[in-house]
Amino acid sequence: MNVYSNNIVNENDYQYVRINDGEKQNIVQYGDVLFTLSSETPEEVGVGSVYLGIDEVFLNSFCFGFHIENKELAYPPYFSYYVSSTPFRKFIYPFAQGSTRFNLCKADFEKTSIKLPSLENQKHIYAILNRITEKIETEKSLLEHYTTQKQYLLHQMFI
Incomplete structure (x- = not known):
């Protein structure tokens, strides 16, 4: 819900989970752009948020994220507005697949590129x-x- 509700991940609104020994979890880092994977409507699939915090947090299975390696090409705070912009929402809309429950086709989405x-x-x-x-x-x-x-x-x- 943090990703759905905020353009920038709210550091005061985390849920805690138990991580068992040997369990692999994805760590979220400063500047990571997170997207929701599933929703009841195609308009709500791929809702994005940016993590600008310093705490070590883990990504849950309801979202996926992109880590921006090259800080000379992208300014992470900019994405807090970009991922909710009308052009980006129109761009991501075709990646929503399903009939009763819509899911983001992550593989197709990862193959695309965006202009910044x-x-x-x-x-x-x-x-x-x-x-x-x-x-x-x-x-x-x-x-x-x-x-x-x-x-x-x-x-x-x-x-």
């Missing part, structure tokens, strides 16, 4: 989108405060 802006442009795009996101969060917080204030004042009028 230059590293400089990725950083610039991320900075702009991040500022917009912060502004939206600030406005939501203000709205909540104003709503609370309005309720208080209305309550005072009718005492």
